[in-house]
Amino acid sequence: MRTVIRPPAVPLVTVDPYFSVWSMADRLSDDFTRHWTGKRNAMTGLILIDGAPWRFAGCVEPNAENYYTEPKPMTQTEFQLTPLTSTYWFEESGIRLKVSFTTPLLMDELELLSRPASYVSFSVRSIDDKPHRVQIYYDVTGEWCVNSSDQRVVWRRDEVGGLVMLQMSHEEQDCLHRSGDDVRIDWGQFYLAVNNAADMQTYIDSADIRKQFVRNGQISPSDGMTMPQAVREHNVVMAFTWDCGEVRADEVSNVIVLAYDDVYAIEYFGEKLQAYWKKSGMSAFEMIAAAFAEFSGIMARCEAFDRQLRQDGIRAGGEKYAELLALAYRQAIAAHKLVTDRDGKLLFMSKECFSNGCIATVDVSYPSIPLFLLYNPELVKGMMRPIFQYAQSEAWPFEFAPHDVGQYPLANGQVYSGNAREGQMPVEECGNMLVMAAAVCLAEKRADFAKENWELLSGWADYLLEYGLDPENQLCTDDFAGHLARNANLSMKAIMGVASCSLLYGLMGHHAEAERYRMAAKEMAIKWEHMASERDHYKLAFGQEETWSLKYNLIWDIIFETGIFNERIAQQEVAWYLTKQNKYGVPLDSRETYTKADWLVWAATLASDQEQFARLIEPLWDALNETADRVPFTDWYDTKTARQMNFQHRSVVGGIFMKLLKEKRVR
Secondary structure, three states: OOOOOOOOOEEEEEOOOOOEEEEOOOOOOOOOOEEOOOOEOOEEEEEEEOOEEEEEEOOOOOOOOOOOOOOOEOEEEEEEEOOOEEEEEEEEOOEEEEEEEEOOOOOOOHHHHHOOEEEEEEEEEEOOOOOEEEEEEEEEEHHHHOOOOOOEEEEEEEEEOOEEEEEEEEOOOOOOOOOOOOOOOOOOEEEEEEEOOOOEEEEEEEOOHHHHHHHHOOOOOOOOOOOOEEHHHHOEEEEEEEEEEEEOOOOEEEEEEEEEEOOOOEEEOOEEEOEHHHOOOOOHHHHHHHHHHOHHHHHHHHHHHHHHHHHHHHHHHOHHHHHHHHHHHHHHHHOEEEEEOOOOOEEEEEEOOOOOOEEOOHHHHHHHHHHHHHHOOHHHHHHHHHHHHHHHOOOOOOOOOOOOOOEOOEEOOOOHHHHOHHHOOHHHHHHHHHHHHHHHHHHHOOOHHHHHOHHHHHHHHHHHHHHOOOOOOEOOOOHHHOOEOOEHHHHHHHHHHHHHHHHHHHHOOOHHHHHHHHHHHHHHHHHHHHHHEEOOEEOOEOOOOOOOEOOHHHHHHHHOOOOOOOHHHHHHHHHHHHHOOEOOEOOOEOOOOEEEHHHHHHHHOOOOOHHHHHHHHHHHHHHHHHOOOOOOOOOEEEOOOOOEOOOOOOHHHHHHHHHHHHHHOOO
């Protein structure tokens, strides 16, 4: 099956918030590849077919200052996007070339999930019944290991156990020395590794070697490359060539590994933590060697996972829904970093990409959890632990839940709103943490995780009992819309937070308390309906006539099967949304024409039949397919123009999996 959607950006190498490179073009040869921020992290792919040069990835000349005739691009004939692999097919002069990018983010094996190694696979064959002489060139630039291209890099080449490992790094190694949003890593080591074989040659040199390859397939390393070198000055690359020989109808294949050892990944309340894959002392060389040794088995598992998720997605929501899942999967995971605390407990740290760069943001974790509940609830616990630890400390002065624990990759305490009370999200974050706790404990069918943090959770539930039904003027997760008093959807979250407390009490065997909180939630829901009702739909805010909003928080009443709200609320809301739909989807509320992709899918999942669900989510597919903004899956866009509002590469696209979660159920 070939992909129908034209992704706004194609995931290529997607491991974590620093090691994440995409193609933001229709064809792999239309533009340089880029970091998710949009900064150039270039790769170039060239092929000689019977001595004639063609280009399949990036460009030969990185600067526009000097005229250079680029080799013609190969004809890109097909493209396929699956959850774990992006594959391009090219044809020219009787040769078919297949290039695949696979990051094996399989959540049932955390060592593999954390491993910062991504595969690039090449296959060629003749398609005209004639033999052809084929040579392939591929490189990656020093841009991958610096924040800005005026920084200088050093490099080395090692031969280890049948592999050649090229390595490049910023000359100044200062781990975790900066935090921020629109930044790239400039510490650690970047690797390109290949099999040590007679038909493979490797180079670390100026990008001028591309031109040498184009001219005659021969590369003579330059004599002037001394360390260190500014990336911009000589466009330093790590490259290999593969002499495929005379290619006939039988396919010949090869694979390389791109890897990144960040040395230290996260600073966690003053302690520098290494990535999860290092927990047993594995070195970067050993990690890369394992990636090669396990390649065949890993690819088989990836292909099986991709097939199953596609089948599940089609069954749950149709072909277009399945494609949305495929586009969201790698991004949702790669916006996190997996580490462990000093007690060996998982920490799954998100970066709030193109928002403010916060780390472990509660209202970023909350929309993402449908994906992780489906495939490994331990990762949801890993999202929540930093918040619990911070909230238990003397550094957190408030009676409600925090928003974040810092700015990526420094998790040393909340930075949002300068910790001013008026800038907090009290009802939002308390409700989020309670719903997340209930979801993960129901998935595991035990309440051990909640018991570990019960003083906080029960206190937050009581806060919602007192302040949640009719919220004061405050922010919610959609903080770009500003403060809003008496927010009906936020109230609904508070009610589901109280219902979540009831579920947790029930799992702990405290049935009287479970019933008390269940009845409290029911009473709140009855009052909610009276305050929010407006003829055939429900208001944006209590007391605001002729308004409306997506009531996405209601979905948990269906997922948890708690029956807190009257069933007709969901039915009326879905019918209303269908009347308010613009070309590219239903707006978030009556104030603006923008929407949030995650909340749109949650609201669509309220639908009781597949036709309604499809009608609500297909405009999202259209928006991604047609938008002029070539960025990783944005979750905030305009429903009339499909233009991105701001966000990109955020973990919240894990929320696209809500319909699949509904079909499989948490309970």
